[in-house]
Amino acid sequence: MTLNVADARPAGPAGAPPLLELRGISAAYEQVEVLHKVDLAVPTGKVMAVLGPNGAGKTTMLKVITGLHEPTGGDIFLAGRCVTGAAPVDLARIGLCSIPEGRGVFPNLTVSENLWMATYRGVSRKEIEEKVFPIFPRLKERRTQAAGTMSGGEQQMLAVARAIATNPAIILLDELSMGLAPLVVDQLYDVVGKIAETGVTVLLVEQFARTALAVADLAAVMSGGRILQVGTPDEIAGDLHSAYLGG
Amino acid sequence: MHEFIILTISGLVTGGIYAITAGGLTLTYTTTGIFNFAHGVTGALAAFTYWQLHFDWGWPVWLSIIVVLGILAPAFGVFLHFAIMRRLEGTSETTRLMVTVAVLLSLLATVMWVWDPQTPRNVVNFFPGESVDMAGTRVSYHDLITLAVALIVAIGLWVLLRSTRAGVAMRATVDDRNLAVLNGSRPEVPGMLAWATGTMLAAVAGILIAPKLSFAALPLTLLIVNAYAAAVIGRLKSLPWTFVGAMIIGLVTEYGKGYLTETRFPTAGPYLSGLTDSMPVLVLFLAIMLLPTSRLRGHASSRTREIAHRPTWTGSLVFAALVIAGAVVAANTLGAADLFASTKMWGFAIIALSVIPLVGYAGKMSLAQLGFAGIGAICVSHLGSGGNPLGLLWAALICAGIGVLVALPALRLSGIYLALATAAFAVMLDRWIFQLPAFTWGDTRIDLFNSGTLNFERFDWPGIDISSDRAYFIFGAVFFALSSLVVVWIRRGEFGRRLLAMKDSPAACATIGMNHKLTTLTVFGLSAAMAGVGGGILGGALGTLSPVNFDFTAGLSVLMLMVIAGLTSPGAALFAGIFLGTPLITNLFPDYAQLTTILIGLNGIALGKNPNGFIAAKIRPEWEPALQRPFILAGSAAAQLVLVVLRFTDVIGNWAFVIGILLAVIGIPAAVKGELMLKAPRTEQELPPGLSEQPEGLGLNGHRFKPADIEGLDKLIAMPSLPTVAMAETPSPTLPGARHGA
Numbered sequence: 001m002t003l004n005v006a007d008a009r010p011a012g013p014a015g016a017p018p019l020l021e022l023r024g025i026s027a028a029y030e031q032v033e034v035l036h037k038v039d040l041a042v043p044t045g046k047v048m049a050v051l052g053p054n055g056a057g058k059t060t061m062l063k064v065i066t067g068l069h070e071p072t073g074g075d076i077f078l079a080g081r082c083v084t085g086a087a088p089v090d091l092a093r094i095g096l097c098s099i100p101e102g103r104g105v106f107p108n109l110t111v112s113e114n115l116w117m118a119t120y121r122g123v124s125r126k127e128i129e130e131k132v133f134p135i136f137p138r139l140k141e142r143r144t145q146a147a148g149t150m151s152g153g154e155q156q157m158l159a160v161a162r163a164i165a166t167n168p169a170i171i172l173l174d175e176l177s178m179g180l181a182p183l184v185v186d187q188l189y190d191v192v193g194k195i196a197e198t199g200v201t202v203l204l205v206e207q208f209a210r211t212a213l214a215v216a217d218l219a220a221v222m223s224g225g226r227i228l229q230v231g232t233p234d235e236i237a238g239d240l241h242s243a244y245l246g247g
Numbered sequence: 248m249h250e251f252i253i254l255t256i257s258g259l260v261t262g263g264i265y266a267i268t269a270g271g272l273t274l275t276y277t278t279t280g281i282f283n284f285a286h287g288v289t290g291a292l293a294a295f296t297y298w299q300l301h302f303d304w305g306w307p308v309w310l311s312i313i314v315v316l317g318i319l320a321p322a323f324g325v326f327l328h329f330a331i332m333r334r335l336e337g338t339s340e341t342t343r344l345m346v347t348v349a350v351l352l353s354l355l356a357t358v359m360w361v362w363d364p365q366t367p368r369n370v371v372n373f374f375p376g377e378s379v380d381m382a383g384t385r386v387s388y389h390d391l392i393t394l395a396v397a398l399i400v401a402i403g404l405w406v407l408l409r410s411t412r413a414g415v416a417m418r419a420t421v422d423d424r425n426l427a428v429l430n431g432s433r434p435e436v437p438g439m440l441a442w443a444t445g446t447m448l449a450a451v452a453g454i455l456i457a458p459k460l461s462f463a464a465l466p467l468t469l470l471i472v473n474a475y476a477a478a479v480i481g482r483l484k485s486l487p488w489t490f491v492g493a494m495i496i497g498l499v500t501e502y503g504k505g506y507l508t509e510t511r512f513p514t515a516g517p518y519l520s521g522l523t524d525s526m527p528v529l530v531l532f533l534a535i536m537l538l539p540t541s542r543l544r545g546h547a548s549s550r551t552r553e554i555a556h557r558p559t560w561t562g563s564l565v566f567a568a569l570v571i572a573g574a575v576v577a578a579n580t581l582g583a584a585d586l587f588a589s590t591k592m593w594g595f596a597i598i599a600l601s602v603i604p605l606v607g608y609a610g611k612m613s614l615a616q617l618g619f620a621g622i623g624a625i626c627v628s629h630l631g632s633g634g635n636p637l638g639l640l641w642a643a644l645i646c647a648g649i650g651v652l653v654a655l656p657a658l659r660l661s662g663i664y665l666a667l668a669t670a671a672f673a674v675m676l677d678r679w680i681f682q683l684p685a686f687t688w689g690d691t692r693i694d695l696f697n698s699g700t701l702n703f704e705r706f707d708w709p710g711i712d713i714s715s716d717r718a719y720f721i722f723g724a725v726f727f728a729l730s731s732l733v734v735v736w737i738r739r740g741e742f743g744r745r746l747l748a749m750k751d752s753p754a755a756c757a758t759i760g761m762n763h764k765l766t767t768l769t770v771f772g773l774s775a776a777m778a779g780v781g782g783g784i785l786g787g788a789l790g791t792l793s794p795v796n797f798d799f800t801a802g803l804s805v806l807m808l809m810v811i812a813g814l815t816s817p818g819a820a821l822f823a824g825i826f827l828g829t830p831l832i833t834n835l836f837p838d839y840a841q842l843t844t845i846l847i848g849l850n851g852i853a854l855g856k857n858p859n860g861f862i863a864a865k866i867r868p869e870w871e872p873a874l875q876r877p878f879i880l881a882g883s884a885a886a887q888l889v890l891v892v893l894r895f896t897d898v899i900g901n902w903a904f905v906i907g908i909l910l911a912v913i914g915i916p917a918a919v920k921g922e923l924m925l926k927a928p929r930t931e932q933e934l935p936p937g938l939s940e941q942p943e944g945l946g947l948n949g950h951r952f953k954p955a956d957i958e959g960l961d962k963l964i965a966m967p968s969l970p971t972v973a974m975a976e977t978p979s980p981t982l983p984g985a986r987h988g989a
Contacts, residue, residue: 068425092431100429106422108484113415120416120431162430 107148262497287471290453353848574724593723594785596824623779650775813860
């Protein structure tokens with residue numbers, strides 16, 4: 001694997017290829033196709049929110065992007081290069097960072113050991129802790145505690161911390177707000193906003209539109225395994241009812 | 248005092264060997280989620296290889312050690328990982344455990360095949376004759392080395408898992424494999440490292456303990472049972488506690504051997520000799536019972552690839568009828584010796600059937616079913632003397648009671664801990680209870696195994712004489728067929744649904760108010776009763792039984808055959824009965840008895856690919872369509888009837904008869920396939936436009952949905968086309984390793 005998409009992190013000039021692009025991506029579980037020729041482009045340095053109801057195919061789309069689920073058709077481009085079929089571990093090592101649905105932590109590992117796992121992406125343990133602990137001081141207090149024994153908000157905090165610790169080119173966030181108190185969700189999205197300000201590209205998938213649209217530069221609506229609409233957060237906000245409820 | 252010091256040193260050395268074994272066991276469980284029953288036999292294999300290199304071929308000790316511990320053992324661990332263990336992702340704990348049992352059985356058979364057990368061999372200590380004086384006691388260099396190695400292993404493993412990135416990655420991979428991958432960790436590396444290290448530790452323990460045991464494969468293999476307790480004291484994850492546990496077990500065992508002797512306790516001594524052998528399993532049982540439930544959590548088995556098929560009455564009745572019909576034909580065609588040797592198959596089949604409700608439906612892993620069969624055999628022998636069939640009733644009632652008693656403390660256990668608790672019970676029966684000499688309870692003299700052998704008479708049913716082998720064979724088949732219908736009745740009824748619900752989601756069962764404790768106790772009792780009856784039927788078949796018929800490893804074979812064929816299929820019990828209770832395989836391969844066990848093991852190893860067993864994965868899909876085509880079934884039945892007539896009239900011999908029957912049976916699914924091919928649409932013109940299959944056939948029978956099908960279906964139901972997002976045209980340079988790369 002020779003590609004290093006982290007080089008593409010600063011916002012590119014107008015007209016430059018998007019950092020992440022899906023062209024005609026289809027995916028299936030067993031015999032049932034759940035993504036039908038999805039096209040999506042995430043510009044470099046922008047935050048794109050993909051909204052949609054349960055079963056829209058959002059999580060499957062992220063699994064396909066991260067390489068955990070093989071598409072049945074179409075191609076994925078990262079910094080202009082085709083990465084369809086690349087192994088998830090290779091994608092992670094070249095700067096594609098993902099926080100999966102639920103709590104993206106290793107429950108039996110301590111906070112410190114969870115952060116240690118991020119060193120596979122080429123950053124030292126010391127650098128990671130120096131970067132993360134000032135942003136999340138609570139994690140420093142609990143560095144020897146098993147992640148599974150922390151609250152849901154703290155676990156999600158740890159997952160975000162591990163993601164941002166290694167200067168990724170793009171972060172994929174799946175349902176960051178799931179099962180968390182609104183106050184905690186706001187705190188986490190504040191951090192996402194700050195990450196985005198440093199030029200990191202973010203693709204976030206959410207059911208709760210208002211929270212996601214507040215930090216997004218672009219938004220897409222997904223339903224029934226298809227992208228129905230792409231636009232600015234204002235444009236999307238107006239048509240959300242029809243996306244979620246039909247009509 | 249001098250004796251105490253000697254026993255203490257001896258206990259610490261034994262504990263050191265247990266610590267090395269349990270350390271390897273804990274390492275592989277912590278880092279891969281697989282509890283390796285084959286850990287002991289791996290050590291045995293290493294010890295025999297060391298013997299071959301050093302004692303037989305005369306290689307120097309250092310070279311033999313380097314080759315075995317530095318090259319062969321790690322390489323074997325890597326082989327285990329790549330060939331077997333990594334394929335177990337997404338299988339249940341039962342399957343994972345059974346695959347390691349399969350490895351155990353096939354490796355044990357391989358060792359006994361390569362190194363003939365009849366040939367005496369000996370392994371001597373390192374630095375023979377060399378010793379140092381400690382507190383007035385001579386301690387050999389070998390023992391000192393053992394203690395030092397145990398300490399180094401304990402510290403080394405702790406450092407590996409806590410203070411190295413590779414160790415943390417190993418633990419992370421077990422926690423969440425996908426998440427580890429998303430963080431850039433290659434999951435193969437931690438697994439490979441864990442198996443290589445674990446296997447090397449098994450080899451170290453095997454070589455160190457070899458001079459202390461009789462140098463044979465089985466004792467070395469069963470060393471693992473003693474190490475279970477240490478691993479459980481460490482809750483299968485804490486290496487320091489595992490080390491402490493191993494030392495406690497080593498000391499308790501040696502003190503037991505030293506103090507609980509016949510000289511000190513002339514009356515109780517004979518009863519205690521078996522107890523000292525069972526000390527480690529007693530500690531295991533106590534550890535499991537006393538540890539807080541919150542600490543007894545194994546690796547969660549999330550969504551698995553395993554399903555429990557709901558049998559139909561039609562299919563089950565056909566199966567029962569075929570079993571009886573087949574038994575009648577076999578009883579009238581087999582030679583006298585083969586028929587006698589085959590009568591025991593129904594006992595094994597019924598014992599195997601008892602596994603279905605408990606393990607297959609309820610998901611409660613029990614390794615003690617053959618132990619219950621032993622108890623049942625004792626009941627039938629003592630309480631059904633003269634062939635009184637009431638002995639079977641007593642066997643069922645007493646076994647059910649003991650089953651419930653065993654289940655009571657095990658109520659809070661699940662997964663691997665329940666398996667180990669039942670294993671401890673089985674080993675205790677095997678090593679101690681079944682070996683007890685006669686004793687007196689009040690005025691009653693009790694001699695469980697008649698000091699060696701139980702005697703049986705064939706059952707004396709009113710109006711039916713089943714004293715001949717032929718009649719007993721058919722009686723066994725009828726009993727098995729009826730028992731299989733009882734199992735089907737359980738599965739189809741409310742109790743069966745409760746069992747499956749309990750297996751799928753105990754939490755959901757609690758929320759709907761289901762009494763899972765009562766359900767668990769009931770299924771344990773029921774299953775033990777069935778196994779007990781199986782033991783009685785087995786006794787009636789053979790006439791005599793001894794404790795060796797019910798030993799722990801034989802019980803593992805029963806369970807493993809069930810898992811291979813499918814834990815929820817009565818047909819699997821028949822398969823187990825045929826395999827264990829007939830001379831079929833030895834007749835087919837008379838010179839390769841061990842090869843048969845190896846083949847069973849290899850089949851078990853393939854479970855990772857087919858966790859539902861071969862009946863559900865291979866046979867049922869082929870046969871179910873046949874049940875809807877009575878004319879094909881009738882044709883096959885007619886052919887078989889003709890063959891039976893030809894055989895009974897001696898027109899054809901046994902081999903021609905068996906081959907003919909096999910062809911008639913195998914021909915059924917082939918005929919169904921032929922009929923389906925004839926009826927299938929022959930040209931594309933018959934299909935709706937754009938579709939690659941008829942709409943009702945899409946997604947079925949291997950016809951995968953294609954993008955063109957979706958579009959075709961959209962057109963067919965007049966669905967409007969959906970908007971698409973305009974994409975920027977960008978060049979697409981290829982990426983090495985990618986699907987669309989070079």
